[in-house]
Every structure is written in structure tokens, then in C-alpha cells.
Amino acid sequence: MADKILKKLNIEVWRQNNAKSKGKFETYTIENISTGTSFLEMLDILNNDLIEKGIDPIAFDHDCREGICGTCSLYINGRPHGPDSAVTTCQLHMRKFKEGETITIEPWRAKAFPVIKDLVVNRSAFEQILQAGGFVSVNTGGVPDGNAILISHEDAEEAMDAASCIGCGACVAACKNSSAMLFVSAKVSHLAKLPQGRVEAKRRARNMVAKMDELGFGGCTNTQACEAECPKSISISNIARLNREYLAARFSE
Amino acid sequence: MQNLDSKIPAGPLAEKWSRHKAAIRVVSPANKRKLEIIVVGTGLGGASAAASLAELGYNVKAFCYQDSPRRAHSIAAQGGINAAKNYQNDNDSIYRLFYDTVKGGDYRAREANVYRLAEVSPNIIDQCVAQGVPFAREYGGLLDNRSFGGVLVSRTFYARGQTGQQLLLGAYQALNRQIAKGNVKMYTRHEMLDVVIIDGKARGIIARDMITGQIKRFGAHAVVVATGGYGNVFFLSTNAMGSNGSAAWQCYKKGAMFANPCFVQIHPTCIPVHGDQQSKLTLMSESLRNDGRVWVPKKIEDAQKLREGKIGPNDIAEEDRDFYLERRYPSYGNLVPRDVASRAAKERCDAGYGVNSEGKAVYLDFKYAIDRLGRNVIEERYGNLFQMYEKITDQDPYKVPMQIYPAIHYTMGGIWVDYNLMTTVPGLYSIGEANFSDHGANRLGASALMQGLADGYFILPYTIGDYLAGEIMTPKTDINAPEFVEAEKNVTQRIEKLFHIKGAKTVDYYHKKLGNIMWNFVGMSRNEKGLKQAIAKIRELRDEFWKNVKVPGELNNLNPELEKAGRLADFFDIGELIALDALDRNESCGGHFREESVTEDGEALRNDEKYTYVSVWEHQGEGKEPVLHKEPLIYENIKLSQRSYK
Numbered sequence: 059m060a061d062k063i064l065k066k067l068n069i070e071v072w073r074q075n076n077a078k079s080k081g082k083f084e085t086y087t088i089e090n091i092s093t094g095t096s097f098l099e100m101l102d103i104l105n106n107d108l109i110e111k112g113i114d115p116i117a118f119d120h121d122c123r124e125g126i127c128g129t130c131s132l133y134i135n136g137r138p139h140g141p142d143s144a145v146t147t148c149q150l151h152m153r154k155f156k157e158g159e160t161i162t163i164e165p166w167r168a169k170a171f172p173v174i175k176d177l178v179v180n181r182s183a184f185e186q187i188l189q190a191g192g193f194v195s196v197n198t199g200g201v202p203d204g205n206a207i208l209i210s211h212e213d214a215e216e217a218m219d220a221a222s223c224i225g226c227g228a229c230v231a232a233c234k235n236s237s238a239m240l241f242v243s244a245k246v247s248h249l250a251k252l253p254q255g256r257v258e259a260k261r262r263a264r265n266m267v268a269k270m271d272e273l274g275f276g277g278c279t280n281t282q283a284c285e286a287e288c289p290k291s292i293s294i295s296n297i298a299r300l301n302r303e304y305l306a307a308r309f310s311e
Numbered sequence: 312m313q314n315l316d317s318k319i320p321a322g323p324l325a326e327k328w329s330r331h332k333a334a335i336r337v338v339s340p341a342n343k344r345k346l347e348i349i350v351v352g353t354g355l356g357g358a359s360a361a362a363s364l365a366e367l368g369y370n371v372k373a374f375c376y377q378d379s380p381r382r383a384h385s386i387a388a389q390g391g392i393n394a395a396k397n398y399q400n401d402n403d404s405i406y407r408l409f410y411d412t413v414k415g416g417d418y419r420a421r422e423a424n425v426y427r428l429a430e431v432s433p434n435i436i437d438q439c440v441a442q443g444v445p446f447a448r449e450y451g452g453l454l455d456n457r458s459f460g461g462v463l464v465s466r467t468f469y470a471r472g473q474t475g476q477q478l479l480l481g482a483y484q485a486l487n488r489q490i491a492k493g494n495v496k497m498y499t500r501h502e503m504l505d506v507v508i509i510d511g512k513a514r515g516i517i518a519r520d521m522i523t524g525q526i527k528r529f530g531a532h533a534v535v536v537a538t539g540g541y542g543n544v545f546f547l548s549t550n551a552m553g554s555n556g557s558a559a560w561q562c563y564k565k566g567a568m569f570a571n572p573c574f575v576q577i578h579p580t581c582i583p584v585h586g587d588q589q590s591k592l593t594l595m596s597e598s599l600r601n602d603g604r605v606w607v608p609k610k611i612e613d614a615q616k617l618r619e620g621k622i623g624p625n626d627i628a629e630e631d632r633d634f635y636l637e638r639r640y641p642s643y644g645n646l647v648p649r650d651v652a653s654r655a656a657k658e659r660c661d662a663g664y665g666v667n668s669e670g671k672a673v674y675l676d677f678k679y680a681i682d683r684l685g686r687n688v689i690e691e692r693y694g695n696l697f698q699m700y701e702k703i704t705d706q707d708p709y710k711v712p713m714q715i716y717p718a719i720h721y722t723m724g725g726i727w728v729d730y731n732l733m734t735t736v737p738g739l740y741s742i743g744e745a746n747f748s749d750h751g752a753n754r755l756g757a758s759a760l761m762q763g764l765a766d767g768y769f770i771l772p773y774t775i776g777d778y779l780a781g782e783i784m785t786p787k788t789d790i791n792a793p794e795f796v797e798a799e800k801n802v803t804q805r806i807e808k809l810f811h812i813k814g815a816k817t818v819d820y821y822h823k824k825l826g827n828i829m830w831n832f833v834g835m836s837r838n839e840k841g842l843k844q845a846i847a848k849i850r851e852l853r854d855e856f857w858k859n860v861k862v863p864g865e866l867n868n869l870n871p872e873l874e875k876a877g878r879l880a881d882f883f884d885i886g887e888l889i890a891l892d893a894l895d896r897n898e899s900c901g902g903h904f905r906e907e908s909v910t911e912d913g914e915a916l917r918n919d920e921k922y923t924y925v926s927v928w929e930h931q932g933e934g935k936e937p938v939l940h941k942e943p944l945i946y947e948n949i950k951l952s953q954r955s956y957k
């Protein structure tokens with residue numbers, strides 16, 4: 059489709075100098091943005107404008123800019139990763155916005171993800187959850203041949219579906235309880251679906267859930283907002299599987 | 312001159328690695344506990360190394376600039392990873408993978424290194440499977456394979472179009488397990504800014520805490536640099552925004568030599584550039600060339616109409632399509648290696664057959680595969696890539712052929728290392744894309760993931776022991792040593808200098824300008840005049856940058872512009888070295904194409920008599936010309952021949 063030019067947009071954005079300071083919204087205008095421009099390129103252009111005007115540019119997280127690293131994390135017009143479906147912020151394009159529109163940009167808001175600066179938050183709580191059990195306990199070397207254990211095509215595909223989680227945190231940002239259940243369940247399911255991960259499945263579920271609770275994420279009340287906003291379409295059926303694994307772990311205690 | 316001994320073990324090719332392993336020293340478990348290793352970078356190379364070293368009992372400190380190791384750019388690798396498993400019974404073998412890699416690299420890689428890479432490749436797959444990497448499986452439950460450019464067998468393992476993601480998550484999980492055990496201390500959002508050398512040995516690094524701006528010192532008994540490639544010299548590339556050459560460059564400035572900087576890979580299948588506001592280019596995996604057919608119109612009038620938007624690709628009749636790869640290279644067809652495919656696309660576009668409004672795109676068409684296999688099969692194989700394409704371009708590749716064009720993708724050049732992966736500085740190692748080792752002048756698809764994991768899981772953990780066995784009496788490094796004080800002072804001064812220029816132009820402004828110079832004069836096709844011009848232009852632009860760049864924000868806070876400015880400052884120097892190296896190498900080989908060296912039908916022409924060497928550059932100090940050393944490449948097993956994919 060041919061690109062058009064958006065003559066003027068208002069960008070209302072959360073500014074907060076550091077974790078301790080109080081933040082507030084500021085509004086900037088930006089002109090002549092092609093609809094073929096990506097959302098983050100629009101922010102680059104705005105930032106270059108701001109720098110030239112002597113205003114501190116807006117800090118936001120990003121790296122791969124192709125929807126796979128999970129770094130980008132903007133809450134745009136009330137939705138994590140903005141108005142398009144099944145994409146990350148960096149894959150969002152300006153063709154999803156209208157001439158003259160005011161676009162509101164906020165950081166992820168969750169107790170477990172404190173703001174570092176502007177739109178950048180600290181997601182190290184996710185790291186801690188994975189460190190609590192999101193792995194298979196094998197060392198390098200001494201493992202069997204890759205084809206020694208057969209895995210059905212379907213199981214491999216289902217494991218892959220769950221393993222597609224990019225750890226962005228949109229599920230937490232979307233949830234009114236700031237629950238991390240979708241994220242945790244994706245890792246638990248990925249590994250539980252494979253024979254290599256089965257061995258430690260119960261312990262993994264128990265330890266990861268305990269860590270999640272400890273870090274201040276809320277409980278899951280099944281609102282399904284997470285699934286709707288997940289850029290990788292991770293299914294909430296994973297949460298059901300996590301619950302099963304978790305119960306099994308509790309019963310076997 | 313420093314020591315340029317490649318330390319290739321004696322003996323027959325197939326026995327070198329096992330003989331070497333038997334000969335090198337090992338460190339006892341009790342002593343490993345006393346030794347510290349710094350691993351900078353936690354992509355496939357760094358994460359696999361950090362985890363494996365910690366499992367062995369070493370104390371590891373690992374660093375990355377993202378907020379999590381899982382976000383290293385390895386995550387973006389799409390197509391797959393090679394391994395000589397011969398699961399398909401198509402006569403693959405370690406020797407064939409070795410041979411294909413040396414040939415694919417246009418005979419500019421070390422035989423012994425490449426053979427070892429092929430030799431350990433099957434272990435990588437086993438390791439990843441054991442970690443829970445969900446590789447694609449056939450219905451019978453066995454691992455599935457696909458084929459990739461430059462080879463005639465199916466040896467590529469994959470996890471949809473997200474292979475790098477899944478392999479990195481596997482290594483990351485292994486790393487997380489060691490972090491939880493306290494064997495690895497992980498420093499995220501920390502950027503290495505210098506390597507510290509004491510009495511000629513690497514003993515630590517200086518890093519900036521990117522949240523607080525604090526400059527910190529870290530000591531160790533050895534330092535491993537696994538910081539990826541320097542493709543972002545060109546501004547637009549398939550690399551992540553933060554990918555940089557700075558850590559490697561700091562090593563260079565501290566005495567580690569830099570090899571083959573001009574060997575840069577241009578990937579044929581990327582989404583074409585549109586406009587001038589673009590920040591990066593997106594790769595469409597090479598695996599697509601398994602099922603997609605590349606073409607442009609045969610008639611120049613059709614190309615003209617396409618560019619003006621008067622007709623679409625589906626309006627062009629079959630007989631009016633020029634499947635130029637199949638035409639020029641009948642035996643490999645759409646699966647010729649990357650350098651060949653890239654140049655062929657450029658040749659057609661330069662001749663006026665480009666199909667987008669800028670005349671810089673060719674088609675990659677899936678209609679034929681969809682007709683043959685059905686849409687479901689194509690969706691299962693490439694679903695996420697097609698989705699990515701559609702989100703960016705707003706076009707549906709199931710219905711309209713993709714538009715693609717070559718883009719900067721990978722750097723074969725890098726820090727020079729010997730067979731043990733040690734640089735010319737004792738105790739300083741380099742692995743993954745950051746080193747120069749295995750791909751010669753052109754890397755084959757699906758071989759970077761293989762190399763990163765081979766280095767990290769199966770090679771470095773052995774070879775570093777040989778060095779550390781000599782360090783067991785060395786006490787913990789004192790980070791108050793004068794060398795640390797001095798290094799920290801230099802880092803701080805440089806940051807302050809950049810910050811206080813307070814000029815008129817942004818970092819991006821200069822980066823785009825540098826990128827333009829690089830792409831136009833040091834890109835897909837190079838000549839003496841252009842390279843000399845490029846060097847002059849880079850120097851001029853660098854001077855201006857140091858006088859007129861504007862770095863906003865605060866020094867002691869998160870400051871992405873400051874980070875970018877530091878990286879760009881190094882890119883100027885790296886760009887200059889790329890051009891110098893390209894100027895020296897007056898032959899066409901692999902990704903390096905010199906217009907002065909071509910065959911009669913326009914194919915790249917190597918000059919083995921003069922250039923069968925690794926170019927190894929040694930820093931002489933700020934503002935001085937570097938010195939070129941040559942490591943001769945000796946082929947004992949493979950006969951050099953002109954590469955042909957016809």
C-alpha cells in the first residue's frame with residue numbers, strides 16, 4: 059500500500075527522570091510522519107527534534123526492532139504494544155494512527171516493574187523467576203544423541219508455541235492484578251511438553267510460582283487480558299497447564 | 312611485532328583437535344574455584360561459555376548491555392543451525408561440512424579451525440535437545456532438517472523461523488541455572504568500556520553501569536570477549552540497534568590484533584529500504600530461498616511500470632519473468648551462497664530491472680511453492696516470517712511476491728585469535744561473531760549459530776584451562792592496581808569529552824552520514840578510488856563529529872544518547888580500518904568484491920598467489936597508521952579452486 063504522510067500528531071508521553079523522582083505527562087507535537095514509518099522510528103525522529111531544541115530526549119527500551127528480543131515495552135493509548143494485534147511495539151507502524159491524533163505513551167505499570175527513567179522499566183523480576191527453575195538441569199557434555207528420544211511433531215510444536223514467549227512483560231502490564239501467570243506458564247509449559255523437561259516439571263512449577271508470589275506480582279483472576287495483549291499470542295491454556303503442574307507438585311509434597 | 316603464532320596442532324587434520332585436547336593442561340577442581348573469568352557478552356557465544364565455565368567450577372562474571380541475557384542479538388537468528396549429523400542419509404559428513412565451509416568462505420579460513428567446528432557440530436545439537444530446545448520434528452518424532460544456501464545436503468536444524476531465539480533461550484537457561492547457584496554473577500545493563508592489561512596479561516575490564524552512570528572496575532584471571540559483530544558501522548543493517556564494535560575495538564587499542572575487517576557479509580534477502588527515516592533493516596531468512604524463487608521482469612518496460620505502480624508482479628506473465636539465479640547458476644539456483652545472490656540482485660537492479668519505486672528490490676515469490684505444497688506447509692515453515700513481512704510492508708506475501716534487497720548482515724572479520732581462541736594478548740579470548748575465526752571471506756547460512764555454540768560449549772572451556780593452569784598461583788586481581796586506575800581515568804575522560812562538546816548535531820545525524828559513506832564506497836562493490844575517497848571522508852566526518860556532536864542528558868543517569876555516541880566514535884575508526892583493509896586486498900573473494908578483480912563474465916576473481924593470507928592489523932597509537940601483518944593460510948587437505956555454483 060502506498061504510504062501517506064501524517065501532517066501532525068500530538069505525543070503525550072510519561073516523563074520521569076529516575077526511579078525516585080515523580081513523573082508527569084508532557085505533550086510534544088511532531089510533523090510529517092510517513093505511515094510506513096515504525097512507531098519507534100517516529101520516536102527517534104521526535105527525539106532528534108527534542109535534542110536539537112535542547113530538551114532531554116525520551117528514554118525507551120528497544121534493541122532488535124524486529125519483534126523478537128522482547129526489549130521494547132510501551133503502553134500506547136491504553137494498550138501494551140499499542141493498537142495492532144500480535145505485534146511488539148517495534149513492529150507497530152504509523153499506519154495504525156490517524157491524522158491529528160493524540161497518542162499517549164506510558165511505561166509498563168506494575169509494582170514488580172519499577173520505572174528506571176521515562177518509559178524504561180526494570181524487569182529483573184522476570185529474571186529471578188526464571189532463575190528459580192526455568193531450565194533443565196543438564197551440564198554441557200555427556201548428553202544422549204539428539205534423536206535418542208523421539209518427540210511427536212505435535213508435542214514439539216506445542217512446546218514451540220509456549221517457548222515463543224519473548225519475556226516482554228506485556229501480560230503483566232495488561233493485567234489489572236499485575237499477574238505474571240502467562241509468562242510463568244509459558245516457560246513451565248514449554249519444558250513440561252518435552253520429555254527432557256518432564257523430569258523436573260513439578261519442582262519447576264512450584265519454585266517458579268513461589269518466586270513470582272514473593273516478587274509482588276498479583277494473582278490470576280482469569281480476565282484473559284494477558285492473552286489478548288500478548289504480542290506472541292501465548293495461549294492462556296498454558297495457565298491451565300501450569301495450574302495442573304502446580305497442583306500435582308503440591309499433592310506430591 | 313607481536314606474536315602471530317596460530318598454534319595449529321601438528322598431525323593429520325582429523326586428529327588435530329583430539330591430539331590437542333590430550334596435550335593441553337587441565338585445572339583441578341579445587342584450583343578452578345580460586346580462578347575468576349570475565350565473560351563480556353551473553354549472546355550464544357558468551358552465554359554458552361559462561362554457563363559451561365561455571366559448571367566446571369570457575370567463578371564467572373558475565374556482562375551484557377541489555378536488561379537480560381535473553382535479549383542478545385542472537386535471539387534474532389531465524390533460519391537454523393548446521394550440524395554434520397547425516398540424519399538425512401544424504402551423504403553428509405564432518406568432512407563435507409568442513410569442505411563446504413572452507414569453499415563457502417572462498418578459501419580464506421584456516422583448515423584446522425573449520426575442521427574442528429564441523430567435528431563438534433553434532434554435539435551442539437545433542438546439547439540443545441537435552442536443554443529442551445524445541446527443534447522441528449518429523450511425524451515419526453525424529454529431528455527435521457532443511458537445506459541452506461551454498462550446500463547440496465540438508466543439515467540445518469531449526470525451530471520454525473526462530474532458531475536463534477530457541478538456542479539462545481537454551482543457553483540462557485543454562486546460564487540462569489548457574490546464576491541461581493551463585494557460580495555466575497550477572498551484570499546486565501553494564502557496558503564494557505575498556506580492557507585492563509597488567510604485565511602483558513588481560514586482568515579485567517572497566518564497565519559503565521548504564522542506569523547510574525557509575526564507572527566500575529572488575530578483575531579476573533582471564534577475559535573473554537563475546538560481544539558480537541560490528542555491522543552497524545553501516546548504520547542500516549540487520550543487527551540490533553545496540554550491536555556495536557566497541558568492546559572489540561578497545562581490545563584492539565590495547566594490543567589485540569584485528570583480522571580481516573573488510574570481510575563483511577551482505578545478505579541477499581532483506582526488506583528493502585524505504586525513505587530516509589529508517590532505523591534498521593529486517594532480514595527475511597535465507598531459508599526462504601528453499602521455497603521461494605527470485606525473479607525480476609525480463610522486459611525493462613515492465614520494470615518501469617512496476618516502479619511507477621502501474622502494474623503489479625502478478626500481472627507479469629510467467630515467460631516474462633527472469634529467474635536470474637536459476638538462469639545464471641543452474642546447479643545451485645536460488646540456493647547460491649549469499650555473496651553471489653547479493654551481487655546478482657545488485658547487478659539486475661543496476662541494469663534497471665529493480666521493482667520498487669526506488670528501483671532497489673527484486674521479487675522472492677512463493678506462488679510456486681504454495682501451488683506445489685499447499686499454503687499450510689508454507690505457513691508452518693515460515694509463518695512468523697510472513698507475518699513479520701506483512702506487518703512491516705502491509706503486503707501479504709501469500710498473495711504478492713515479497714520484495715527483497717541485500718543488506719549488511721554479518722561480519723566475518725573480527726579480533727584475531729589463535730587455535731585456542733586466544734587473542735594476541737595473553738589471557739584475552741574472543742568467541743562468537745566477535746572473532747574472525749571460521750568463516751573466511753563469506754559465512755554460510757546457519758553457521759554462525761554453530762560457531763558461537765561450538766566456541767562457548769565445546770572449545771573455549773577446554774582451551775582456556777590450558778592458560779589458566781599457569782595462573783593457579785596468581786592471587787585475585789587487585790582492582791586498585793595502577794593499570795585499573797589509569798584505565799578508569801581514560802574512560803571517564805573520554806566520556807566527559809564527548810559529553811561536553813555540546814555541538815549542534817545529533818549522534819544519529821553523524822551515524823547516518825558514516826553509514827552512507829560506508830555503503831556507497833565500502834559496500835557491495837569496492838574499487839581503489841572509492842576506497843581512498845572513503846578513507847578521506849571518514850576522517851573528515853570523524854573530526855567534525857568530535858567538534859560538533861551534541862550529547863544531551865546527564866552523565867550519571869540512564870543516557871542512551873551517550874551510549875550511542877561512544878559506540879559511534881569507535882565506528883569511525885572501525886570504518887576506516889575496513890576501508891584500509893579493503894584497499895590492501897586487491898582481489899575479489901567472498902563478500903569482498905573488488906571491481907578490479909573479476910572474470911570475463913563478471914564473477915568474483917580471487918588471487919590466490921598474492922592474497923592467501925589473513926590480514927592482521929596492529930594498532931600503533933591514536934592517529935597513526937596501523938601495521939598490516941599477514942598470517943599465511945596453508946591448505947594441506949583442500950585444493951584451492953575458483954568457486955563455481957554454475
Ligand SMILES: Cc1cc2nc3c(=O)[nH]c(=O)nc-3n(C[C@H](O)[C@H](O)[C@H](O)COP(=O)(O)OP(=O)(O)OC[C@H]3O[C@@H](n4cnc5c(N)ncnc54)[C@H](O)[C@@H]3O)c2cc1C
Binds near residue numbers: 375383385503549555
Ligand atoms: C537477523 C539475523 C538473523 C540471523 N540468522 C542466522 C541464522 O539463521 N543462522 C545462523 O547461524 N546465524 C544467523 N545470524 C547470525 C548470528 O545470529 C550471529 O552471528 C550470532 O548470533 C552472534 O552471536 P554472538 O554471541 O557472537 O553475539 P550476540 O548475540 O550479538 O551477543 C553480543 C552480546 O554482547 C553484549 N555486548 C555487546 N557489546 C557490549 C559491551 N560493550 N559491553 C557489554 N556487553 C556487550 C550484548 O549485550 C550481547 O549479550 C543472524 C543474524 C541476524 C542479525
Ligand code: SF4
Binds near residue numbers: 223
Ligand atoms: S507471555 Fe506474551 S506478553 Fe507475557 S512476557 Fe511472554 S510474550 Fe510478553
Ligand code: FES
Binds near residue numbers: 122149
Ligand atoms: S525491540 Fe526487540 S522486540 Fe521490539
